[in-house]
Amino acid sequence: DTAVSQTPKYLVTQMGNDKSIKCEQNLGHDTMYWYKQDSKKFLKIMFSYNNKELIINETVPNRFSPKSPDKAHLNLHINSLELGDSAVYFCASSQDWDSKNYGYTFGSGTRLTVV
Amino acid sequence: TQLLEQSPQFLSIQEGENLTVYCNSSSVFSSLQWYRQEPGEGPVLLVTVVTGGEVKKLKRLTFQFGDARKDSSLHITAAQPGDTGLYLCAGARRDDKIIFGKGTRLHILP
Numbered sequence: 768d769t770a771v772s773q774t775p776k777y778l779v780t781q782m783g784n785d786k787s788i789k790c791e792q793n794l795g796h797d798t799m800y801w802y803k804q805d806s807k808k809f810l811k812i813m814f815s816y817n818n819k820e821l822i823i824n825e826t827v828p829n830r831f832s833p834k835s836p837d838k839a840h841l842n843l844h845i846n847s848l849e850l851g852d853s854a855v856y857f858c859a860s861s862q863d864w865d866s867k868n869y870g871y872t873f874g875s876g877t878r879l880t881v882v
Numbered sequence: 883t884q885l886l887e888q889s890p891q892f893l894s895i896q897e898g899e900n901l902t903v904y905c906n907s908s909s910v911f912s913s914l915q916w917y918r919q920e921p922g923e924g925p926v927l928l929v930t931v932v933t934g935g936e937v938k939k940l941k942r943l944t945f946q947f948g949d950a951r952k953d954s955s956l957h958i959t960a961a962q963p964g965d966t967g968l969y970l971c972a973g974a975r976r977d978d979k980i981i982f983g984k985g986t987r988l989h990i991l992p
Binding site for chain 1: 912923924968970976979982
């Protein structure tokens with residue numbers, strides 16, 4: 768039973784397209800996150816939601832828009848994809864905002880390739 | 883600004899050897915986490931250290947948090963090929979987001 772699941776695992780698309788990545792967690796956690804991992808394996812936070820409320824919104828282009836329909840789901844929509852958006856995107860969750868200090872549970876990632 | 887420096891960036895050693903990797907910062911953290919990431923997978927939490935000077939053991943892995951809560955080390959005894967992976971440290975500060983280091987890529991040769 769997967770704790771944090773992301774779909775799709777791989778996504779290859781052309782520049783200018785719009786795409787979405789979905790994330791679901793069955794851990795009963797209140798807080799979910801999107802991270803971007805670049806080619807040098809550096810993990811950088813993009814967004815964080817706590818109980819469907821946006822609490823972190825890093826310096827990310829407006830083309831990226833997160834949506835949390837309920838606390839078990841956090842989706843990421845990307846408009847007008849650019850070559851520089853190619854990366855691995857990870858969804859993660861923690862029990863609550865304070866519990867982030869004790870660690871995250873990560874999904875297995877979505878490798879996005881923009882051609 | 884990169885607040886967490888991990889060293890070495892790469893380490894390749896023979897099976898059975900011991901090794902230590904480091905995570906250093908000029909900032910104080912309320913906790914520090916270590917993760918291992920394998921190719922095609924997300925990072926998996928190994929341990930969280932909270933108290934300055936704390937030592938935690940996970941089988942052959944020993945984690946230590948610095949007294950000033952600015953740095954941490956991971957020591958592996960008798961390394962095995964299954965220890966191969968990317969080791970990431972992450973620092974948490976109360977009421978702020980978690981910061982990740984760039985990782986140490988460890989390769990254990992059989």
